Amino acid sequence: MHMLGTRRMILAGGGALAMAGAWHGVARAQARAPLRLGILGDLSGPYRDLSGLGTMASVRQAIEDLAGAGTSLQVEILHADHQHKADVGAAIARQWYDREGVDAILEVNNSAIALAVADLAREKDKVFLATGPATADLHGPRCGPNHVHWTYDTWMLAHGAGTATVRAGGDSWFFLTADYAFGHALQRDTQRAVEAAGGRVLGQARYPFPQTTDYSSFLLQAQASRAKVLGLANAGTDTVNSVKQAHEFGLTRRMKLVGLLCLLGDVRAMGAEAAQGLLLTEPFYWDLNDRTRALTRRLLPKMPTNIYPSTNHAGAYSAVLHYLKAAAAMGPAQAKASGRAAITQMKAMPTDDDAFGPGRVREDGRKIHPVYLFEVKAPAEVKAEWDLYRLAGTIDADQAMRPLSEGGCPLVRS
Known part of the structure; x- marks a missing residue:
């Protein structure tokens, strides 16, 4: 099977031993049973700047930082493009688990593909580090003993930006939604948060994903609704293009825009003029504190x-670092032998890293850490190219995530 963009690299304590598809280097490492990580991401589509080679860099950094702390492991990294096609993504994951000896797959920034990979990890007793997908079902009804849900989720994003916006007066909403599992889940969870806070949803427009680039007809529907808030239930270049077009149409003069999964690279691509005043929630910002600046x-x-x-890159760094710590604690051979045992070890150990600070992995597989509400600065306030956010609020870790009792995860004891 052809895997678009597949790359291989072997690292030992951060030092490159072999590069890019050269299996002769792998043969010599077999005796040491390297842990094999597969980054299944977006190398060519709308999330490529939030994914792709930046995730590879983050994984390499996690391995180097672990070595710097005195733990050196043999690690091989594979990289492939899921193309936002469920059949392609699932086929790559199956080949990696079955024939390539991959121990853990990470990223998978497409919720539909992520749900399939979670099922495969359980079937094969492998590990899935879900650092890219957002659907909260991964630690709800679709939770499992072989995966963790790491970076963000639709419940977290919805309750951060949705609740805060209603409390600030944005009590009527219209949604622009990517028409697939992620967009549906993000709109659903935000609508619940908006209504629970006393707001109303006046309408929605679902657009075909990933082929849509012209949002004019959908934005006209939003304008006609007379809602105060336009909730963007999308991500990546979709969010960038919809914000830019909303600004061009003058929609931002009449509606508050809320990016429900909007990351720093997206805001930079929009430009401060178009994005100013945009509200968003993220668990990571490079200039948040001394640890994030050092990372x-x-x-x-x-x-x-x-x-x-x-945030996506930070999630990959954090999850891989903790997985490797768990593998070192239990022994790499045991970690390779059972993904379920490796996940159990990850849950038993507290987390701590320069991306998210201290935290833990909950019984349902959800990684727990604080989340922050940011507002995009006005152009006059921006001092450097990536100096784009103003901290508008902090949501403590235990309040940022859906309560354990409400998720419907079958792993949670009643």
Whole structure:
């Protein structure tokens, strides 16, 4: 089977031993049973700047930082493009688990593909580090013993931006929604948060994903609704293009825009003029504190040209670092033998890293950490190219995530 964009790399404590598809280097490492990580992401589509080579850089940094702390493991990294096609993504994951000896797949920034990979990980007793998908079902009714849900989720994003916006007066909403599992889940969870806070939803427009680039007809529907808030239940270049077009149409003068999964690279692509005043929630920002700034300094030389680390990159770094710590604690051979045992070890150990600070992995597989409400600065306030956010609020870790009792995860004991 052809895997678009597949790359291979072997790392030992951060040092490159072999590069790009050269299996002769792998043969010599077999005796040491390297852990194999598969980054299944977006290399060519709407999420490529939030994914792709930036995630590779983040994974490499996690391995280097672990080695710097005195733990060196043999790690091989594979990289492939899921193309936002469920059949392609699932086929790559199956090949990796069955024939390539991959122990853990990460990223998968497409919720429909992520749900399929979660099922495969359980079937094959492998590990899935869900650092890219947002659907909260991954730690709800579709939770499992072989995966963790790491970075963000639709419940977290919805309750952060949705609740805060209603409380600030944005009590009538219209949704612009990507028409697939992620967009549906994000709109659903935000609508519940809006209505619970006393707001109303006046309408929605669902557009075909990923082929839509012209949002004019959908934005006209939003304008006609007379809602105060336009909730963007999309991500990546879809969010960028819809914000830019909303600004061009003058919609931002009449409606408050809320990016329900909007990351730093998206805001930079929009430009401060178009994005100013946009509200969004993220668990990571490079300039948030001393630890995030230190991580960014280490990462920047490895990142693609002129790309700063985003929340997705931080999630990959954090999850891989904790997985490797767990593998070292239990022994790499045991971690390779049972993905379920590796996930159990991850849940038993507290988390702590420069991306998210201290935290934990909950019984349902949800990684727990604080979340922050940001507002995009006006152009006059921006001091540097990536200096784009103003901190508008902090949501403590235990309040940021859906309560354990409400998720419907069958792993949770009643």
